[in-house]
Amino acid sequence: xxxxxxxxxxxxxxxxxxxxxxxxxxxxxxxxxxxxxxxxxxxxxxxxxxxxxxxxxxxxxxxxxxxxxxxxxxxxxxxxxxxxxxxxxxxxxxxxxxxxxxxxxxxxxxxxxxxxxxxxxxxxxxxxxxxxxxxxxxxxxxxxxxxxxxxxxxxxxxxxxxxxxxxxxxxxxxxxxxxxx
Amino acid sequence: xxxxxxxxxxxxxxxxxxxxxxxxxxxxxxxxxxxxxxxxxxxxxxxxxxxxxxxxxxxxxxxxxxxxxxxxxxxxxxxxxxxxxxxxxxxxxxxxxxxxxxxxxxxxxxxxxxxxxxxxxxxxxxxxxxxxxxxxxxxxxxxxxxxxxxxxxxxxxxxxxxxxxxxxxxxxxxxxxxxxxxxxxxxxxxxxx
Numbered sequence: 001x002x003x004x005x006x007x008x009x010x011x012x013x014x015x016x017x018x019x020x021x022x023x024x025x026x027x028x029x030x031x032x033x034x035x036x037x038x039x040x041x042x043x044x045x046x047x048x049x050x051x052x053x054x055x056x057x058x059x060x061x062x063x064x065x066x067x068x069x070x071x072x073x074x075x076x077x078x079x080x081x082x083x084x085x086x087x088x089x090x091x092x093x094x095x096x097x098x099x100x101x102x103x104x105x106x107x108x109x110x111x112x113x114x115x116x117x118x119x120x121x122x123x124x125x126x127x128x129x130x131x132x133x134x135x136x137x138x139x140x141x142x143x144x145x146x147x148x149x150x151x152x153x154x155x156x157x158x159x160x161x162x163x164x165x166x167x168x169x170x171x172x173x174x175x176x177x178x179x180x181x
Numbered sequence: 182x183x184x185x186x187x188x189x190x191x192x193x194x195x196x197x198x199x200x201x202x203x204x205x206x207x208x209x210x211x212x213x214x215x216x217x218x219x220x221x222x223x224x225x226x227x228x229x230x231x232x233x234x235x236x237x238x239x240x241x242x243x244x245x246x247x248x249x250x251x252x253x254x255x256x257x258x259x260x261x262x263x264x265x266x267x268x269x270x271x272x273x274x275x276x277x278x279x280x281x282x283x284x285x286x287x288x289x290x291x292x293x294x295x296x297x298x299x300x301x302x303x304x305x306x307x308x309x310x311x312x313x314x315x316x317x318x319x320x321x322x323x324x325x326x327x328x329x330x331x332x333x334x335x336x337x338x339x340x341x342x343x344x345x346x347x348x349x350x351x352x353x354x355x356x357x358x359x360x361x362x363x364x365x366x367x368x369x370x371x372x373x374x
Binding site: 001006009010012013014016017018019020021022023091093 | 244247249260261262349350353355360363364367
């Protein structure tokens, strides 16, 4: 047994016993003032139109996290979205250089998940303020059509709701909208 | 390659393969230098006359464990991203017993059989062929094994979780156990020699 290596291992091992936990998540630490400033400056969320541009422009390292149930996700989800239940957020390893956009039904769960991720040290996190309803209303079937609506295959509301969201399962999707007609 | 480096430094698939080849060669070289390409030496472990396998493996575990702990503690490595294989109690006990029988019969394990084959040993080459034949046979006969394969699942278990002890305390205890075991087996080897 090499004495020097054995002593080095022993010292590193002994220090480990008082070194604390190596996991980052357990060092979750909320700088409440910083979060409050981010909220006040509206740096915490994106609008549906901003998000639509990010998706269209292939923003690098963008991840769209959908917090809704499996059934809701199956009915409709944003292109490139992936489903992560909110209880799995603390244990899901995201990369530090990824831009995370959180989506829930009305936006409340997404905002709460934003706080969780901030407390775990993720900085480049945003939530869709008005939830999926905002996406459906402002991108997929706005009153005034835009390039983005066409890009995502939506249909302006004026031409009739039946054809919205590319036809198909529009009744189920329509039920998710904020503004009924 | 497992999560952290790939995710953080974003290696391309080609450079990941190149790194894998380099690490593989270095691993094989280290095994050969430790004498683990020799079936007699490995079988000696089972007859408690040669503790090289135990010493090599246990030092590798201690080195990797201390490295992982301190790199994570210093913020270089995100331990939550490191892949932990899942535990299946009964299938892994049965597989371990089968592995041990093969190990003592051949005098080689998967990694060392490759080393033995690479150094021109016939038994090593045959063990590699047998190993791949076994992998293929298991794959072909997997349907009836599937239920057993997935039984007694415990998820990703780590010793700190299992023992409900702080991570660093477990690290310290394993280092102490390793050093004590090294001392005992070296005394044993000297007496046997």
